[in-house]
Amino acid sequence: MSLIVPLAIALCVAAGVYLTLSRDLFRMVLGLAVLGSGVNLLLFASGRLGPLAPPIMEAGADALAAGAANPLPQALVLTAIVIGFALLCFGLVLAARLANMARSEDADALRATEPPGGEGHKPAVLEP
Amino acid sequence: MSGTAGAATPTGPAYVGLLALPVAGFGLLVWGLLHHSLPWALTLEWVPSLGLDAAFRVDGLAAQMLALITGIGALVFVYAHGYLDHEPRRDRLLAILALFMLAMVGAVSADSVILLFLFWELTSLTSFLLVGWNHADPHARAGARQALLITMAGGLALLGGLILLAQMAGTWTLSGIVAAAPGLRADPRLPAALALVMLGAFTKSAQFPFHFWLPNAMSAPTPVSAYLHSATMVKLGIYLLARLDPAFNDLPFWEFSLVGVGTLTAVWAAALALRERDLKRILARTTVSALGILVLLVGLPSPSAGLAVAAFMFAHALYKAPLFMVAGNIDHATGTRSIDHLMGLRQVMPWTAAVAILAGISMAGLPMSFGFIAKDVITSAKAEAELLALVSHATVLVNATVVAVAGVAAVRVFWGRPEFPRARVREVPWSMRLPPLLIALLALEFEFLPALADPLLLAAAQAISPGLDAGVLSASYRFDNTLTALEITLGLGLLLFLFWDRLHALGHRIHWLDRYGPAAAYEHALHGLARLAAAHTRLLQHGRLSGYLRGTLAALLALACVMLWLEAPPLAWPAPPPEQAVAWSVALVLIAAGAVAALTLRDRLALLMASGLVGYGSAVLFLFAGAPDLAFTQFAVETVLVVVAATALRHFRGEAPRLEEPRLANALFALLAGAGVFLLLLPLAALPPDTALSDWFAAHSLEAAHGRNVVNVIIVDFRGLDTLGEIAVVAASLLAALPLLAGLRNRNHAA
Amino acid sequence: MTPRSVLLDRIVPMLYWLLLAAAVWILLRGHNAPGGGFIAGLVAVAASAALAIVLGERVARARLPLAPLPLAASGVLLALVSGLPALFSGHPYLMHFWGAPLEVKLSTVMLFDLGVFLAVWGALAGFVLALLAAWEEAA
Incomplete structure (x- = not known):
């Protein structure tokens, strides 16, 4: 048995998680890209890696060769890659704009939508 | 609530219509009692699939409650007209009162336990609206919330208990549960079910330790207090206990719980009455005390206890409602309810004073009053039961306090040197004099013509104690033990009345009561809940x-x-085919190198390259694992990503901040x-993979969709609708980003 | 602006057309061989990006058939419309038809894939060009 594929996926996930946990906005967004790669690989592997011929029929044949790969996960992953990329672009632009507006690249500094008063803020308590 | 400013609220058709409700109800009840024998039953199909019917059943006990609800209700509606003469929202209050009345009528006539619960909760809800009527007053808001929380929590317990009982008995009707009770003795769920039902009844009827909501509910307008919080709603818990009593009164658990809680409530509330200065709150404390006595009586196993419950419930409503109205009259006329400032009102408010005297006599249980008859029945009921000496002595003390309170309400505030200048205080209008007078006179009349009340009370008593045969009130004058007990009670009560102020000062000095009582526990629990929510929010929503x-x-x-x-x-991961082993290893090395680099690099451009390595690595893996489409896509994406991210980087600093x-x-x-x-x-x-879909797609790709690349056929044909959604998302992401991009460019112009 | 290499100035526009041609080829052959609208779209984005980096964002934007957002929208619209014939002839929406009127296999599925291609190209090129525009303005 070979652990190459699970190892590759685990590495992608670990690196992606580490980057997204960062307070730095840019690292966070890149972490999403790496994490996305891992997830795409995972989806792909969930179709089982057995036969490795591309799921494309030979000219003249009217069915897939016996050793062809599972086409369904490939179709899913293909669209996932493109959509993931579009959202990554959006994330980058969003992060850039946020960093501009907040004059900080620290994710913890983005508190414009948090209730006022910071972390020690006490929510309203029922009247006695 | 002294509404002397502003114009009087006009009496519109809405008021007349609302008043017609209780009047018509009372008339209907009397007509029914005269023409149809009890019990009346009505069953409508509701949810036949669950065996649930909308069942109604009115027996003697329910009829007695209905008489109180509609009769006192009609008079309260009249009284409220005068009391709220300057309240522009009067009709709205009466509408809620009418809703409450309907809920009460439903609750006491419901035989289905689910209907009972629904009406029961509706009374709690309307009570909440009525207690919080003066919503600008924080005390009213707090009192309303307290009443709601406690009675609703009890209502939930009640629901659980009723469902348990219904499941054990196999029927959803109260009468069915009572009939099936002998078969339930051995059921291990019975104690839990009864405890839950008791919890519901005790919260509703303000029993210890839930008693404190009732005095705090006195922020309600007085008609509400007289109606809900003395005559009807608070009796609902006792009504339910009395309803179940024939089924369970021989259970020691039932008897001891009711007698114990009832006695404790009666004594505790009587003691606390001495600490109050507000006339309404004093009356509320004695109401709690009376409710305790009623629970105690329900718990007594003797057959005449049923008669005692029926008589005392009736008598209490007939003297307490007028006394509340008296307190309301005084409040209305003078603007205060504190007994410290009320003296000699007899001279300016003779009618109110007369009502107070009449009701006070009944409350004290003096001979020649309906209250006396009730006390007499109670005494004989207690004598019949083998009552603990402790309980017996306790009830004497409670009765003495009741006598003293009757003195305070009827004598103290009306006699003595008047504190108010005559010109400023006037007797209240007729609409506020007549209703309490009528109720008080009714009580007096029942004393002299008990035949009027006898049949109803007997029917009610027989609903509680089916074995009761001849409990006719008029025959119950037995001077032997009654008078002795009366003398003791009156003597003690007189002492309490005379030393009221000193006792009050003494009771007021006991501060630990405020700090450790059940009311304080309630406050602590409420604050604790708010603090818990705050802490939880700080922890998770940071x-x-x-x-x-x-x-x-x-x-x-x-x-x-x-x-x-x-x-x-x-x-069981497969090894790569030998010819791909090198390629797979290269992919793994690329990914590992990218991952390690991403963890260690600080320079952002280098970081971008590292993430690109991971992407290229996975593309290589795709390419050599039978997915050339994916590989091409991934390569293209990674390339464009470098351009996008590098240009976006311009808006960040070159190196990540530390x-x-x-x-x-x-x-x-x-x-x-x-x-x-x-x-x-x-x-x-x-x-084992599920390849059914893949196989189907592969088999039909060429034949149905004329395509040899199965992946592409799936994307554009078989799953075309998904793809349509996906490209819409891609286009939408640009649409969403355009304002952000414009913002980035504007910033350049500004800089 | 930094002085540019004359060679790049000449080669890149040619490369742009070459890449676009490759994209169209990938698009057309996608049904029977590796390729398809998504990949073709990404190749076209790469072409636009290359042109914009060398000759400037304005040039690349001018070479697009439409402005990025309308381009993406027209792609989505095209894909949407390609399913209508099936709907009007009583078949499930997005069922595709094939015909060979001029000795060339034509189908509604090609219209669909063309829509995918245009949507990806328009949307992603929009990101690249706008970011590059911001970059150039600051430079």
């Missing part, structure tokens, strides 16, 4: 992105661990996440 991510990941990991623990994974981060904890999290995914993946290869 506004830090990385924290949210950590929480989510931790939950996911925990889930994965549970799954792994439940099922040990078989390991932020304080829990690097070690983050690394640990990342490691755990990677390990978790790895462990979850291991068993994957051994599971």
